[in-house]
Amino acid sequence: MPRPWWEHALRLDRRLLFVAVALAVAIPVLFPLGLPVVPGKESRDFFAALEQLQPGDVILFSFDYEADSRAEMDPMTRVVWRYCLGRGVRIIALTNYAGGPGVAEPYIELATKQLGQVYGEDVVFLGYNPDYSGTILRLGESFRATFPADQYGRSTADFPLLQRANRYADTKLIVTIAASSLAEYWTIWAHGKYDAKVIAGATAIQAVHLYPYYQTGQVSGFLGGLKGAAELERLAELPGDATRGMDSQTTGHAVIVLFILLGNVAYFAQRRRKS
Amino acid sequence: MSTDLGVWVAAFFTLAIFSSLYRDNPVYRFAESLLVGVSAGYYLVQYAYSALYKKLWIPVVQDQDWGLLFGGLLGLLVLGRLHRRTEWLARFAIAFYVAAWAGYLIPSAMKAQVLEQIAGTWLSPAGSVPLGAAVNEVLLLVGVISILVYFYFSREHVGALGVASRLGITFLMLGFGASFGYTIMGRITLLIGRFQFLFDRWLGIGPSSGGV
Numbered sequence: 001m002p003r004p005w006w007e008h009a010l011r012l013d014r015r016l017l018f019v020a021v022a023l024a025v026a027i028p029v030l031f032p033l034g035l036p037v038v039p040g041k042e043s044r045d046f047f048a049a050l051e052q053l054q055p056g057d058v059i060l061f062s063f064d065y066e067a068d069s070r071a072e073m074d075p076m077t078r079v080v081w082r083y084c085l086g087r088g089v090r091i092i093a094l095t096n097y098a099g100g101p102g103v104a105e106p107y108i109e110l111a112t113k114q115l116g117q118v119y120g121e122d123v124v125f126l127g128y129n130p131d132y133s134g135t136i137l138r139l140g141e142s143f144r145a146t147f148p149a150d151q152y153g154r155s156t157a158d159f160p161l162l163q164r165a166n167r168y169a170d171t172k173l174i175v176t177i178a179a180s181s182l183a184e185y186w187t188i189w190a191h192g193k194y195d196a197k198v199i200a201g202a203t204a205i206q207a208v209h210l211y212p213y214y215q216t217g218q219v220s221g222f223l224g225g226l227k228g229a230a231e232l233e234r235l236a237e238l239p240g241d242a243t244r245g246m247d248s249q250t251t252g253h254a255v256i257v258l259f260i261l262l263g264n265v266a267y268f269a270q271r272r273r274k275s
Numbered sequence: 276m277s278t279d280l281g282v283w284v285a286a287f288f289t290l291a292i293f294s295s296l297y298r299d300n301p302v303y304r305f306a307e308s309l310l311v312g313v314s315a316g317y318y319l320v321q322y323a324y325s326a327l328y329k330k331l332w333i334p335v336v337q338d339q340d341w342g343l344l345f346g347g348l349l350g351l352l353v354l355g356r357l358h359r360r361t362e363w364l365a366r367f368a369i370a371f372y373v374a375a376w377a378g379y380l381i382p383s384a385m386k387a388q389v390l391e392q393i394a395g396t397w398l399s400p401a402g403s404v405p406l407g408a409a410v411n412e413v414l415l416l417v418g419v420i421s422i423l424v425y426f427y428f429s430r431e432h433v434g435a436l437g438v439a440s441r442l443g444i445t446f447l448m449l450g451f452g453a454s455f456g457y458t459i460m461g462r463i464t465l466l467i468g469r470f471q472f473l474f475d476r477w478l479g480i481g482p483s484s485g486g487v
Contacts, residue, residue, distance in 0.1 A: 018296045025463060029470045030481055071468020072461065078487055098321035106487045130326045133379050149329060188387040189379075204461035208454045215415070216395035218387060225457065226464040244482075245467040252463040 004273065006266035017259055024255040028247035035247050042214060043231035045221030049173055049199045050080065050236075055088030057172040058165040060139070062186070063107075065179035066099030069203055073177050074103075075229035075242035076201035080175055081107050083236045085115050085123075090161055092143065092171070093125045096132040096182055101125075101151055120159040127151030136185055140168050140194040168196040177201040183222070187213050201228065277477050286477040289469055418446040 039047075053059065061080065065073040084091060091111070095104055108125050111117040126147040129135040138146040143166050144156045156162050165171050174196050176186045183200035187210075190196040197220055202210055204225030213219040223232055226249060229242035277283065291306035331347050334340040349371055355364030396416050399409070424436060425443030432440040474481035 015297060021463075022466070025466050026470050026474075029467065029474055032482060068465075071471075072464045074487075098318050098325070110487050128321065128325050130322060130330070133376065137379060148334070188383045192383050192387040192391075204457040204464065205454075208457050212392055212395065213387075216391050218391060225460050226467065227460065241468075241471055245464065245471070248467045248470070249460065249463055252466070253459065256459060256463075 004269075006269040006273075009262055009266035010270065020255050020259070021252055024251040025248040028251050029244065032244055033247040033250075035250055037227075037230045037234045037243060037246055039231035039235050040228075042222050042224065043228050043235065045214075046199050046201075046223055046228075047221070047232060047235040049197065049220050050083055053084065053087060053089045053172055056090070058090045058092060058161070058170065059084060059173045059175055060143075060168070060171045061091050061093045062174070062176040062178070062182070063093065063095040063100045063104045064097060064176050064182040065203075066097045066103060069179035070103060071245075072203050072226050072229065073179060073201065075226070075240050075245075076223050076232060077107060077177050078240060079229070079232045079236050079238050080177070080201075081110060082115075082238055085111055085117060090121075090165075091123045092161060092165060093123065094135075094139075094147065095128050096135060097179075098128055098130075100128055104151075121161055124156070124159050124161050125151045126156065132182060132185065133189070136189045137193070140190065140196070142166055168194045172197070174198045175201075178206065179203050180206065181209065183210060183219070184213065187218050191218055201232075276479050282476050286473060289473060293469075417442070422446055 063077070081091070093104060093107070095101060097103075104125055108119070108123065111123045112119050117123050126143065127150055129147065135146060144162055147156055150156055150159070168174065168190055174186060174190055176183050176198065178186070178200060179202075183198075183202050183206065186198050186200065191198045198218075199221045200210060200219055201223040202225070204227075207222065207224030207228065210219055210222045210224075214222055223229055226242050226245050230246045233239050233243050277286075288306045288309070291302045294300055295303040331343055334343050335347075349368040352364045352368040355361035396419050398412050398416060401409075404412070421439045421443035423443070424439040425432075425447065427436075430436060471481065
């Protein structure tokens with residue numbers, strides 16, 4: 001007796017699902033669909049905080065992610081750095097991840113070799129400090145005391161940028177691009193204790209946890225995952241990998257939803273048959 | 276196609292990890308083991324350089340900041356965990372660390388995660404916000420209260436308490452669903468990143484946007 005369709009559906013080899021999702025994601029990477037990206041309020045507020053910066057303002061930027069999260073985080077970092085440096089904003093960068101220096105290097109090179117920024121005057125990379133809690137708290141008192149030397153071993157007391165800006169109060173904005181709950185800790189300590197203005201880019205998984213802080217105004221704006229990055233690219237008019245990736249995001253999700261629906265319909269059909 | 280050896284190595288290991296989707300195999304096992312080993316080695320060097328050398332050796336030896344030796348001693352005490360006879364020594368370091376963390380976190384978290392969040396549920400005066408925002412505020416307040424009722428286990432959830440509790444469960448499920456949807460988006464993004472790398476940087480066939 002031939003099997004009913006729902007039995008085939010419920011016993012589908014999961015490798016077929018893998019292939020379907022892979023094709024749904026890969027094809028738009030090669031052949032972009034150009035689907036529209038409409039920025040949400042959280043992204044608009046994130047961008048508004050950047051727009052308010054004036055030439056000569058100093059921001060603190062934290063690379064709170066490593067290589068495993070670069071797909072989601074790099075597009076955000078790229079737009080923030082290009083937009084800020086293009087407007088003459090100065091950046092003091094650091095990282096709370098051991099793998100962060102490797103992620104940050106291309107952006108230091110972007111600033112100094114491509115965009116003509118002077119290291120020590122326009123941009124400084126403080127490097128990595130273990131113990132993010134102590135780091136975030138102590139930065140509120142003194143950047144130079146928290147990082148006596150920068151990533152490259154040079155004394156931070158020698159940098160004009162750090163003589164101008166040595167604590168949160170000397171900066172206009174803190175930008176954290178975080179793959180973990182570090183964005184929450186920046187909010188809790190930097191904003192909560194020192195009243196610093198914080199905006200955050202977060203992975204999609206972590207973005208969920210930022211909504212309560214955004215709703216109360218503790219975080220002035222945030223980006224959620226690749227969609228947030230694509231929205232920022234749209235707002236800043238700097239299209240990149242995130243905008244490209246949204247086509248694949250849409251088709252990938254569509255395939256997943258179709259399979260979920262198929263599974264549910266097959267399940268209820270099986271239940272009705274058995275009853 | 277890329278001529279960079281590093282790109283080829285990365286592409287090989289990307290495909291090696293993907294091969295596990297078909298079935299478990301030695302190439303995948305090798306890639307996985309190499310990832311664990313290289314990560315452990317990298318982190319060991321980073322922590323040794325950033326913590327031991329920059330934060331302990333240089334300040335103590337060059338700047339005579341002897342107070343930091345206390346921190347170094349606590350770090351050494353933690354190593355007492357390695358042997359059954361000395362593991363009691365680690366308790367001092369762990370106690371100090373936990374106490375310090377409690378001091379850092381409890382007051383700040385109480386303010387940021389409790390008091391300010393409670394204030395965030397207060398309703399704005401009537402007419403002071405647009406209708407959509409007002410509806411959001413009411414939903415937020417109802418959701419918070421009903422979820423808190425769900426977690427109140429000192430009385431049986433019957434009658435009005437039962438209704439509020441079931442409403443709380445509904446809000447919780449909606450929240451978990453949204454969180455799960457975001458999680459899927461995050462995982463798909465990682466796959467997109469890998470395909471962009473394979474097509475753009477390895478094979479050179481994608482319409483690349485040019486990296487940084």
